[in-house]
Amino acid sequence: MPSSGRYQPPEIIAYREPVTPSHARPAPGRAVRALMARAAQQEQAGELVAAAGSLERALRIEPKNPELWNRLAHVRYKQKQYSLAASLAAKSNSFAGQDPALRADNDALIGRARY
């Protein structure tokens, strides 16, 4: 909403997209969950290249999954690829919709990466 308080017209409605497809923000499928779990294991084991590989594989299956972009951002941050990490986190935000926790995490990562 405009913060100026100059007008508060009741008839002006912020709409959701008229044709928002149902698959825009799907729950991750079984395949992606499995690949995320694998990536998490690899990340824990310090195999960051492999972890990124698993996440990229998952992103080919669900390219609009904000959580995957967020995970990949974290892996790249760990690899000290800061500007890539920031772009990935921003990308995650662009799909995050109404997910304040994910947004906050992305914003924090962007802040650290650009610091």
Add this chain to the structure above:
Amino acid sequence: MPPAKKKTVRKKKAVARKKTVGRKRGAAKKKRARRGFPWLKWFVGLVLLAMLVVGGYSLYLSQVVRIKFEGKRWAVPARVYARPLELYTGANLTPARLQAELQALGYRKVKQVKGVAQWSQSGSRFVFHTREFLFWDGVEPAHKVDLRISGNTVSALKDGVSGKPLDVLRLEPPEIGSIYPSHKEDRVLVRRDEIPDHLVAALLAAEDRAYFHHHGINIYSIARALVANVKAGRTVQGGSTLTQQLVKNFFLTPERSLWRKANEALMAIILDARYDKDEILEAYANEVFLGQDGDRAIHGFGLAAYYYFNRPLQELNLSETALLVGLLKGASYYNPRAHPQRALKRRNLVLQLMADQGFIDEELARTAMRQPLGIGEKGRLSSARHPAFIDLVRRQLQRDYQEEDLTSEGLRIFTTLDPWAQQLLDKQIASGLASLEKRRKLPAGSLQAAMVLVSPQGGEIRALSGGREAGFAGFNRALDAVRPIGSLIKPVIYLLALSRPDEYSLVTLLEDEPVRLEDAKGRIWAPKNYDRKAHGLVPLHTALAKSYNLATVHLGLSLGIENVVSLLRKMGVRRPLRPLPSLLLGAVSLSPLEVAQFYQVLASGGFRSPLRAIREIVDSQGRPLQRYPLEITQVAEPGPVYLLNRNLVEVTRVGTGRGIRNYLPESLEVAGKTGTTDELRDSWFAGFSGDWLAVAWVGRDDNKPAGLTGSSGALVLWGRVMKALKPQPLGLLPPEDIVYIWVDPQTGYLSAEHCEGAIAMPFIRGYEPRLRSDCLGEERPPGSFLEHWFD
């Protein structure tokens, strides 16, 4: 060459002097010499001298053999693979597509799956047993898989043995080509333990039955051949052992002379003495010439198995193996694709020889002889080579690798190619151009085209067409046809405008009025609209949807041409650009691939990914050498990109791209832009759905007018290809800072749902319109005193 063979026998004795046989015979000669034949002394002296010379020469040859045999024996070309098909519940997959994929991998259709690389189908249920495959990130083990397809998606994916659901599975990637060196020898190496026993048996039976007993040459078979040849009066039979054949291919030129024959025999003996029979056999199996594929020579049984049967050597059965062995006698004379009758006869002869010599029993031989040749069709997914795409891969590789490494180190290159999409693309380009020519009464074959298919979010190049003859490696238009892009540039200008929300929104009115500019040399530039009219004040979104030139030039000039150029750069255009007013109407020449690069930024919501054709490269041992990871850079804010993309959707609904509706239903939302250049020389369409970004160009190679606009030419190809791909809808997600507001479409003033003709338009939050339409005018909410100023 009978005399040559005699001589080689003598030389063999000389070389083999280390062995006991040789020593005994030498001693016997000396004894005889002492018993009163003085001239024999001289003779023996000469013989000894000859032995010395031959011995020395043998030492030299031995060195030659050692260097070649123990060094790197072959330049092994890099092999190029398509992407692996990912299988998981919910994946888009049709039965036809899965069948094509399994066939491309050389899996065999059976009634019941009992082994690796077999598949069966009953209705929409598939059972198949995958091969193990070493990917860059580890082994994908062999799996028996039970898969169901319903409604064009995978509805169930289970382990075929345990029945447990599988999460995700990669099929092995189909091979799409190899990067072989200038001498055009291609091969796939096999190790000795990968050579099946029945291949060894067939080799022995047909070529060299005493292989495991002789010392490199076989005197009996030479004698037998000699007799046969003398009887026939010409060469009808060869007495060469496998070792000699290997030596001939390996070390010597193909000329036929006594000297060469002698060398061949000598080296065969040396080879046999120095190396293991199995080692020599392995080298033989990898060296021999087994066919010709255009300018590519097929060497070794490993590659021949793929070339003729599209399966690894270990999976070939007896009759298939016998066919390959039969080719040793003359790969072109017995070529099973050109001369199936000859090949069949030859194969059955090999099988008969195997039975005669007891390697197999008569029964087995007869069964094998009854089988068809079983030659794999050429032209299916994998064997249909994709020269345009391979060309792209090659160019991308040349940035990081030496040509020699690519053609000799046995690298394995994993690409992003989707063979299914590529096949659809090739088909639609060929038929689409033919139908365009017919419809427009253009001479058949006068039009050319290029097209690029990319994954929008990751920038992976999934298919590429360099022209209408897909199988023909020629001018690669997708990369090298650098043509003016016309109105394809307009979205960049409008994106720049929308990135200044304080100045521009989708409803901002632009002046579509005549333009007349004079350059430094006094030349006049006065562009026109396509309909030759000026439309006065038009909303920004309409100017783009209808592709008005005049409004765009005014907009671009007020934004600053330099700023347009710099945004184009940020979006990935590398070519030198001159910041002239004509750039605003697309006087910029780019290739279809370069266009795809800057449209990818739009398709991905403002994030640029360098377009990639390669994912990973591993060395011949399977160790990862290099990855080309997913890289993104944010180059535009999501809000303005969203507004622009809504506008590009409008193009395909009511604008210059509405012809798309002949191919895709109204409900399937896509975004795109047409492009046409002067005198209708180039016809462009670039656009994207939720899962595909595609750029199409149509024109003529001689750059003469093709008579097609963007919407009457390239759009047709784009629509046909997209329809065949069954794309996902665009599914644009409004970023956080986007709000939808009711406005009056003519003026862009605030309106409301109940007002006549009002439409909901997206705006960047905080930059909504403030002027109120008449319909809204009466109800002024309290406190909005500022608006009185504007009324």
